[in-house]
Amino acid sequence: MKNIKLLIPRTDKLYVNWALTNQCNYSCRYCHEDLNSGNIKEPNEGKVLYFLEKLIVISKKKNKILYVEFGGGEVSLYRSFHSVIKTIHQNNGLVTIVSNGSKRISWWEENTKYLSGVSLSYHIEDIKSESHFIEVSKVLEASRTRASA
Numbered sequence: 001m002k003n004i005k006l007l008i009p010r011t012d013k014l015y016v017n018w019a020l021t022n023q024c025n026y027s028c029r030y031c032h033e034d035l036n037s038g039n040i041k042e043p044n045e046g047k048v049l050y051f052l053e054k055l056i057v058i059s060k061k062k063n064k065i066l067y068v069e070f071g072g073g074e075v076s077l078y079r080s081f082h083s084v085i086k087t088i089h090q091n092n093g094l095v096t097i098v099s100n101g102s103k104r105i106s107w108w109e110e111n112t113k114y115l116s117g118v119s120l121s122y123h124i125e126d127i128k129s130e131s132h133f134i135e136v137s138k139v140l141e142a143s144r145t146r147a148s149a
């Protein structure tokens with residue numbers, strides 16, 4: 001037991017990986033239903049913001065940057081997502097998301113300023129519009145958001 005050591009990560013960030021919803025507007029056959037069935041009740045905005053506030057306080061106390069990676073499901077479907085990512089951004093935190101890119105172009109134009117990274121996932125069987133996916137990529141490319149697909 002004497003050889004067990006505590007590993008303290010040397011990072012200036014407090015990383016949080018948050019699966020906020022298991023709702024999705026696609027139903028890719030290779031996706032597990034736990035990720036897209038919507039059978040888990042989403043937390044309401046108040047609860048999410050309350051928890052975020054706690055994370056913000058802890059990160060500030062520890063002198064770290066809050067870095068939240070949101071996934072799902074399709075996290076952009078979460079009704080209050082705009083205020084969630086805006087809150088993190090306003091508190092100097094970083095937000096990255098994994099998304100199928102299906103939200104309307106105006107949604108991306110409105111929200112990319114709060115995102116520091118987007119992993120766009122392309123689903124060949126379920127994608128509604130390839131041209132829309134390309135348009136979303138262009139919006140991200142034109143912004144300062146780091147995108148990967």
Ligand code: SF4
Pocket residue numbers: 024025026027028030031032035036072073074100121123
């Ligand atoms: S888009 Fe992603 S979360 Fe949605 S069904 Fe496909 S693999 Fe699952």
